[in-house]
Amino acid sequence: MTVTIEATAFAADRVKVKRRRRRIRGSSIAILVFLTMCAAFVSVPLYVVIVTSFKTMDQIAQGQIFSLPTEWTLEPWRYAWSQTCAGMTCKGVSAGFWTSLKILFPSLLLSIGVSSVTGYALALWKINWAGTFLFILFLCAFVPFQIIMIPLVVLVSSLGIFGTVWAVALVHAILSMPLLTLIFRNFYKDIPDEIIKAAIMDCGSFWKIFLEIILPMSANIMIVVLILMITSVWNDYLIGLTFGGVGTQPMTVILANTVITSFGEVRYNVNMAAALLTAIPPLVVYFGLGKFFVEGITAGAIKG
Amino acid sequence: MPDVEFRNIVKRFGSLTVLEKLNLKIADGEFLVLLGPSGCGKTTLLNMLAGLQETSDGTIAIGNRDVTDLDPKDRGLAMVFQSYALYPTKTVKGNLLFGLSAQKLDKAEMQRRVEWASKLLQIDALLDRKPAQLSGGQRQRVAIGRALVKNVDVFLFDEPLSNLDAKLRTEMRLEIKRLHNELKKTIVFVTHDQIEAMTMATRIAVMNSGVIQQIGTPDEIYERPKNLFVASFIGSPAMNMVPATVVANGGTCVARHEPSGVPLHLSRYQFEHQPKTGQNVIAGMRPEHFSVGEMPEEACGAYFELPVRYTEKTGSDVTAFLESGGGLIAVRFDSKHYHVPAAGERLRVSYPADKFDLFDPKTEVRI
Ligand SMILES: Nc1ncnc2c1ncn2[C@@H]1O[C@H](COP(=O)(O)OP(=O)(O)O)[C@@H](O)[C@H]1O
Ligand SMILES: [Mg+2]
Numbered sequence: 274m275t276v277t278i279e280a281t282a283f284a285a286d287r288v289k290v291k292r293r294r295r296r297i298r299g300s301s302i303a304i305l306v307f308l309t310m311c312a313a314f315v316s317v318p319l320y321v322v323i324v325t326s327f328k329t330m331d332q333i334a335q336g337q338i339f340s341l342p343t344e345w346t347l348e349p350w351r352y353a354w355s356q357t358c359a360g361m362t363c364k365g366v367s368a369g370f371w372t373s374l375k376i377l378f379p380s381l382l383l384s385i386g387v388s389s390v391t392g393y394a395l396a397l398w399k400i401n402w403a404g405t406f407l408f409i410l411f412l413c414a415f416v417p418f419q420i421i422m423i424p425l426v427v428l429v430s431s432l433g434i435f436g437t438v439w440a441v442a443l444v445h446a447i448l449s450m451p452l453l454t455l456i457f458r459n460f461y462k463d464i465p466d467e468i469i470k471a472a473i474m475d476c477g478s479f480w481k482i483f484l485e486i487i488l489p490m491s492a493n494i495m496i497v498v499l500i501l502m503i504t505s506v507w508n509d510y511l512i513g514l515t516f517g518g519v520g521t522q523p524m525t526v527i528l529a530n531t532v533i534t535s536f537g538e539v540r541y542n543v544n545m546a547a548a549l550l551t552a553i554p555p556l557v558v559y560f561g562l563g564k565f566f567v568e569g570i571t572a573g574a575i576k577g
Numbered sequence: 578m579p580d581v582e583f584r585n586i587v588k589r590f591g592s593l594t595v596l597e598k599l600n601l602k603i604a605d606g607e608f609l610v611l612l613g614p615s616g617c618g619k620t621t622l623l624n625m626l627a628g629l630q631e632t633s634d635g636t637i638a639i640g641n642r643d644v645t646d647l648d649p650k651d652r653g654l655a656m657v658f659q660s661y662a663l664y665p666t667k668t669v670k671g672n673l674l675f676g677l678s679a680q681k682l683d684k685a686e687m688q689r690r691v692e693w694a695s696k697l698l699q700i701d702a703l704l705d706r707k708p709a710q711l712s713g714g715q716r717q718r719v720a721i722g723r724a725l726v727k728n729v730d731v732f733l734f735d736e737p738l739s740n741l742d743a744k745l746r747t748e749m750r751l752e753i754k755r756l757h758n759e760l761k762k763t764i765v766f767v768t769h770d771q772i773e774a775m776t777m778a779t780r781i782a783v784m785n786s787g788v789i790q791q792i793g794t795p796d797e798i799y800e801r802p803k804n805l806f807v808a809s810f811i812g813s814p815a816m817n818m819v820p821a822t823v824v825a826n827g828g829t830c831v832a833r834h835e836p837s838g839v840p841l842h843l844s845r846y847q848f849e850h851q852p853k854t855g856q857n858v859i860a861g862m863r864p865e866h867f868s869v870g871e872m873p874e875e876a877c878g879a880y881f882e883l884p885v886r887y888t889e890k891t892g893s894d895v896t897a898f899l900e901s902g903g904g905l906i907a908v909r910f911d912s913k914h915y916h917v918p919a920a921g922e923r924l925r926v927s928y929p930a931d932k933f934d935l936f937d938p939k940t941e942v943r944i
Binding site (some may be wrong): 470 | 623627628629648649650651654655656658659660661662663664665666667676677678681708723936
């Protein structure tokens, strides 16, 4: 008996070894080279940005952009955060950081709040004209911002909030709503029909079902939408530039102003550090939130 | 306690008519089983009673209330779904409590009901678990518990046992029957499984393609099926349907089994309509009513001696399939009383005179 088992195990091992030792063919070499080039295209500039941000101006003056810092310094980072000048104000990119946060939170709340409820209603309740509404949303999701920029400016000014963080947040929320609603609607459409039927018989309240049953099942899609929204709001430049006033400009606008403002020599290391500081938050969010994905949201709810 | 009544219910999905002028009355405290093949409209009918789908026409009344346009939560019903439809993010207790959210109850009463239902269903040890941590049978109990806590008068079940394994299904069948005996509530139970229907129902409504074919007690349905569909749907193995011709009318009515010419003595058959001589009929014979060998002449309705094509043995029972003019006649008997016949062996069987079912081949209605 044991002999047979060992023999089988051995055979299985051999199969594995055989599979691992695959021959490398011409086409796979081509793919490998192509992918390596793609990776290099992104990572080489990134490498230069990172090493430059840790160099002293003296070393930068010597050229050799690929060399590692001879003397590692955090001074450019500190300077970029709190002292570098954007236009006439010299408070570093930190001012923009806080503004960006002030824009981010209201716009997240508004856009996710409205679009998740709308998506839930469209997916799980009988709504008249739901199909037409969805089609219009679909069209809206593809309208470029530039086309409706001027009307939006007029609209926002008439609300009396033009030039405040609220304006930027509101515009972000409005522009993202069509796409987010579609995303939520498609996610909720896959919730088993009988769960919502049971909830309608048990409770019947639109809001209570949403808050107690549907929302707790939405963790995964919330993470996706959060990553999508945080990245797009944080990295946005045009909306912040158009709708933000002096002192209420997001980090990206401050960064751009920093880079184009120069008194005397261009401080490359500071500019690079400022750029990295601006880019870090979405990255942190990306890696931080990814951990919270849950498997099998309807596990145990239905059979088979 | 209320009874339930469907009056002239019509249901259309676009151009597809699923139910056409359906009438059904369910008495108070009854265990009514809606039995029919998949796709015949059972779930649709139940959903309309629950208010989850709208009727295209007709009215539904519970007690003397017309509930046709009432919200599901206001109809005073509880439903157990085909999938368990538990709330995956809530604990067992949370699931039961959510079942109560439409009723305005105080905390103590809610607590009392959850305790009562979980004791009754033996899930009191599981109250803090999530559905994902339960076995199939336990989930089923929670789903039933969520309906029980509501303490309503009418319970709806939509094929609740269809995905359980055979042993668990038998257990849950008894369990649900016990609940009905204890609580004396009206139950409407949908299934496509005739065993479930026969064992649990006080009355069965057999449905096919949106039409109720027959309503009656399990015994009535089994013993006096109204038409060919009901006769062939109920019973396992299915009833033998053989063509026959009425040859003599009057005091001793006889039909001739067409392929073999064997006479079928119908003197003990209770006709709904007297047949004419020469009329074609379909004679139904249940496999389990046959007995091997001969019978006393006055009890014997038919006597066959036919070759065995093949046999199936299921535990103590044997089903032999006899060759008869191109068709097969299934015969079931206890293997204790007779050996298992080999293929090709000629088997002599007789059929009791009071167990025939006769149908008109054109209208498919009982004669
Ligand atoms: N939402 C729907 N749209 C169109 N046809 C439907 C819908 N629901 C059910 N049907 C049709 O109605 C018929 C009855 O369905 P159903 O009541 O689910 O059958 P059962 O529960 O008896 O298996 C089926 O032919 C099915 O295809
Ligand atoms: Mg069904």
